[in-house]
Amino acid sequence: MSKRRIEVGETYVSKSKNRVADASSTSASASASSVAAAAGTVAQILGGFVPSKQPPTTNALTGKTYSQRFQNLYKKRIALPVFEYQADFMRLLSQHQCIVLVGETGSGKTTQIPQWCVDFAVSKGRKGVSCTQPRRVAAMSVAQRVSEEMDVNLGEEVGYSIRFEDCSSAKTLLKYMTDGMLLREAMSDPMLEQYQVILLDEAHERTLATDILMGVLKEVIRQRNDLKLIVMSATLDAGKFQQYFDNAPLMNVPGRTHPVEIFYTPEPERDYLEAAIRTVIQIHMCEEIEGDILMFLTGQEEIEEACKRIKREIDNLGSEIGELKCIPLYSTLPPNLQQRIFEAAPPPNANGAIGRKVVVSTNIAETSLTIDGVVFVIDPGFAKQKVYNPRIRVESLLVSPISKASAQQRAGRAGRTRPGKCFRLYTEKAFKNEMQDNTYPEILRSNxxxxxxxxxxxxxxxxxxxxxxxxxxxxxxxxxxxxxxxxxxxxxxxxxxxxxxxxxxxxxxxxxxxxxxxxxxxxxxxxxxxxxxxxxxxxxxx
Known part of the structure; x- marks a missing residue:
């Protein structure tokens, strides 16, 4: 394989370079005064709510003392890249009706920003907050995580709504839901009166429902001055969103990224599934650094076949090789099995051979979910897409090449916690010359x-x-x-x-x-x- 070292997410870092340089050069007293000023701004916006690195003691939503679990999670929350932008975000939220926010996957935007919006909504009269996700897996798992971070019961103050399942109640202030479910709510309540803030997350995926929602909400916010709209994207095509929403303000949140080495195949692979399985085995046997593997495939059938073959290959290699735990991830997997992706990797065996886990996933893991511990990414360069032919009136689900933006997102999964490696099972020439810059919007290829x-x-x-x-x-x-x-x-x-x-x-x-x-x-x-x-x-x- 040829290789080329790049900084994944470097565009995000360069946009905030001056901010970082300024922050590092300021004195301790200047930092203290700026923090105090920011806190004062947010306090004014939220009627006393001040961002603090000290965890509060009493939950304002339940009136109960925060648990030890909340205190532990709070320490992790304040370490997220998005947390230092809380005052900036709250200022924009108070001054503008629509905000476009670009944040790298893993920056914390999906879990933290809706919580800040809840504080804002409560200060304005306890209307709800809706955060849409393109996938059911993300809506459920993020709602579970945020309910723990807010120290409330899932289904009460924080809930989710997906097709065939509504885990919410009259007490729900923050609801994570698929974009299709919010669209269905709009059919019975066109002005979406129950919401103070609506967040369209992963808007860069341009699903059918998200595109319709953007058109509908653009009209709704003209008629409802009290409604706030946040459009969140993980890619840098934000200029298009800004232009669409009448030059809405743009906020950039850099992610915590590390260098990622990109490897390409010298020749095109005839069988990408076979090549992907072979690459997993080679990484597990030959790489001397610890770290888990994330492999992208196109659908459930491929994923289950790959898991069987990987397990069989590892068993045949004997006990000299470290344990490799193979975990599938796709949208129809039961929630309890989806949570396995967050399990720790197996420990080294008796002779010191490294234990790893390999998550075999559809493009759910591209931006919707963040899996810590991943150091190696295997990208065959394909995903399933719906394609509609209006002349013969047939809609097909085809395995198609991904875009450059998707390839960058996949590579970025390897650089979340430490320097990583991404193995692209296609040539560098194919990446540069044959792949589209961005994924074709679903509305242009659907019935x-x-x-x-x-x-x-x-x-x-x-x-x-x-x-x-x-x-x-x-x-x-x-x-x-x-x-x-x-x-x-x-x-x-x-x-x-x-x-x-x-x-x-x-x-x-x-x-x-x-x-x-x-x-x-x-x-x-x-x-x-x-x-x-x-x-x-x-x-x-x-």
Whole structure:
């Protein structure tokens, strides 16, 4: 493999270089005065709330004394890169309705900023805070972590909402949810009156629901002066978000990154799965430094196959080799098994051979989750993407090359806690010349039938002039309108029918929703339910 040493995340560091240099050169007295001034600013904003490195003793939300677990977690929280930007963030939040925030994965933005927003919301009258995630795994795991950091019970002050599961209550102040669930809430409450602050996390992933939400929320904040919107991204395409949200202020939070060595293959790999498994074994046997391995694959089937083969290979090598714990990670894995990724690596064996864990994951681990201890990353350069052909009206889930931005994110996972290595199973020429700069937005490659139905349900009739960040092709939009008219979800004037309103309530493609509703007239609902579930399962398993 050829190799080239780069500083992953160097653009983030350079943006804050002057800040860091200034901070290091100031005297102790100047630092003290600046901290005091910042504290005073935030105190003014929040009616007495002051950021402090000393943990408080009483929980303002529950009235109880904080537990020892909270005190221990607080020490970890104040060490996060985002924590020193608390006063800056609170100042922006008080002065602006919309903020664009760029923060490297692992900076703490997903866990800390929503907590600060809760403090802000409580000071304004106890309306809620919503933080969207593109993936269910992230929504559940982050909600669990934040409930522990806030020393409250999950499902009470902090909860989550995903498809098929709502772990929240009337007491919930902070709700982590998938972007699709917030979109469904908007259908019944277009102004989203229950929220004081809405955070769109991982906005750089440009999922279908996130793109629709951005268009909807852009209009909502014009009509609701009290609503605050935070758009958070892990990549540096923030200028596009700024421009879309009328030149909203930009805040950069640098991550805690270390140098990462990048290795490329000299020739393209014919079988990336075989090459990835071979690389795991080589790292475990040959690398003399401790550290866990993160390997990216495209889906559940590949991941389970890889785990079986890795275990078989390690068993065949005998007891001279250190233990290698293989942990799968994908969206449909039960929550208790997802938590295994945070387990410690096995200890060295009797002869001193290093024990490691290898996490075999879909692109969930690219930005949504941070796994400490990872030093080696294996990137085959592929991910599954939905692609829709409007001419033949077929949507396919294809294994496609990732973008340069995704490749950088993957490499950055190796530099979280110490210098790391990233093994890219493709050539440097392919990276430079063949990969796109950014992932193609999902709205430009998806069936828009569901999108049009949702927008109609939200009361948006002029779809041609709806403010999409990246407007879809007119042909795709027209095909969707024709389909919905054919299914009687829209009348000939393009208005939503009663049937269409019912269809929009189902988290299904319009054809499946219509089929399910029609099954009641033909006394075959049980059979159609089974068929619909099977046809939808492939999307959930991806």
């Amino acid at each position: 828009l039938g569901t999108v049009v139905l949702q927008l109609k349900k939200l009361g948006i009739d002029d779809l041609v002039h709806f403010d999409f960040m990246d407007p879809p092709a007119p042909e795709t939009l027209m095909r969707a309108l024709e389909l919905l008219n054919y299914l009687a979800a829209l009348d000939d004037d393009g208005n939503l029918t009663d049937l269409g309103a019912v269809m929009s309530e189902f988290p299904l493609d319009p054809q499946l929703a219509k089929m399910l509703i029609a099954s009641c007239q033909h006394n075959c609902s049980n059979e159609i339910l089974s068929i619909t579930a099977m046809l939808s399962a492939s999307r959930l398993r991806s």
